[in-house]
Amino acid sequence: MTQQSIVMVENLEYCYPDGTRAVNQVSLEIFPGEFIALIGQNGCGKTTLSKVLNGIFKPTSGTVTVDGLDTTRPKVKKQLVTAIGYIFQNPDHQLFNNNVFDEIAYAPRNIGCTESEVRERVSEAARIAGVRPELFGEHPFFLTKGLRQRVAIASILSLKPKVIIVDEPTTGQDYRQSIEIMEFLQELNRQHGHTIIIITHEMDIVAQYAKRAVVMHQGHMLLDGTVREVFGAREILDQASLKPPSLTALAQAWQAYGIDRGIATPEELYRQWRRRCGYETA
Ligand SMILES: Nc1ncnc2c1ncn2[C@@H]1O[C@H](COP(=O)(O)OP(=O)(O)OP(=O)(O)O)[C@@H](O)[C@H]1O
Numbered sequence: 001m002t003q004q005s006i007v008m009v010e011n012l013e014y015c016y017p018d019g020t021r022a023v024n025q026v027s028l029e030i031f032p033g034e035f036i037a038l039i040g041q042n043g044c045g046k047t048t049l050s051k052v053l054n055g056i057f058k059p060t061s062g063t064v065t066v067d068g069l070d071t072t073r074p075k076v077k078k079q080l081v082t083a084i085g086y087i088f089q090n091p092d093h094q095l096f097n098n099n100v101f102d103e104i105a106y107a108p109r110n111i112g113c114t115e116s117e118v119r120e121r122v123s124e125a126a127r128i129a130g131v132r133p134e135l136f137g138e139h140p141f142f143l144t145k146g147l148r149q150r151v152a153i154a155s156i157l158s159l160k161p162k163v164i165i166v167d168e169p170t171t172g173q174d175y176r177q178s179i180e181i182m183e184f185l186q187e188l189n190r191q192h193g194h195t196i197i198i199i200t201h202e203m204d205i206v207a208q209y210a211k212r213a214v215v216m217h218q219g220h221m222l223l224d225g226t227v228r229e230v231f232g233a234r235e236i237l238d239q240a241s242l243k244p245p246s247l248t249a250l251a252q253a254w255q256a257y258g259i260d261r262g263i264a265t266p267e268e269l270y271r272q273w274r275r276r277c278g279y280e281t282a
Helices: 048-055 077-083 098-108 115-129 145-157 176-189 205-210 227-232 234-240 247-255 265-276
Strands: 007-015 021-030 037-039 063-066 084-087 163-167 195-197 214-219 220-224
Touching: 007 048, 007 163, 021 048, 021 063, 021 098, 021 220, 037 048, 037 176, 037 205, 048 063, 048 084, 048 163, 048 195, 077 084, 084 145, 098 115, 098 145, 115 145, 145 176, 163 176, 195 205, 205 227, 205 247, 214 227, 214 234, 220 227, 220 234, 227 234, 247 265
Parallel strands: 037 195, 037 214, 084 163, 163 195
Antiparallel strands: 007 021, 007 063, 214 220
């Protein structure tokens, strides 16, 4: 039996009012439970594409279906917010309530949940996102950036969207915070079954966490494949002005020794060297 996609994009085109064609002839199918990275140079159309997926922008032409909902149809907005959520790069673009509880409760109230359901959703979303109940009365702007990001995530999780788009999850974070947020997204993906789409410039993050990568260039989709396939496609990465992670570049330098050019993680490289040296057979 073939699996039903959760996001289906067909011949999508998006033009801004000034005529800039930011997304051009993009077709894409995403399946439940995937962890995908949208990658490409600044201005290649990643954010625009994700805003169209999320229904913030309507396609100029083509179609976008999310969890069976045609995003171009009027009156789907309420259902769409429970199908797909968008977490902004800067949490401060998302937070506007006077306390953490109201922030996380805002969206469930907006879709008409009863107050007891709102409380339930807030406590569950806060627990998953690591926002302690002691913070519920605090003003979001007095929290650290890491905590504000968690509140922003909780305010999306309270809608229980099947697909979550996270714009630049690690930008402006130090190494420890980046790992923390990525591990958290991985947990949402693996333990809670959310389909995750990240937009990122950090190829090491893609190598470590994503399973599939979509390369964009000047509004077009240049390549869609497993992270290994994408990192192995040096010419396409060059065209998109992307550099593979240093580990992949190292593996490519060792291609003459039988090392695969798409290596994305230290574990894969270690296994290939062991095989190459005859310690492993399969
Ligand atoms: N409001 C707007 N009006 C007109 N053009 C816009 C607008 N927003 C973005 N663009 C243009 O659309 C194109 C795609 O921009 P977009 O922000 O989607 O790219 P991106 O890949 O997300 O870039 P970044 O990595 O810098 O966030 C760019 O040429 C950009 O200048």
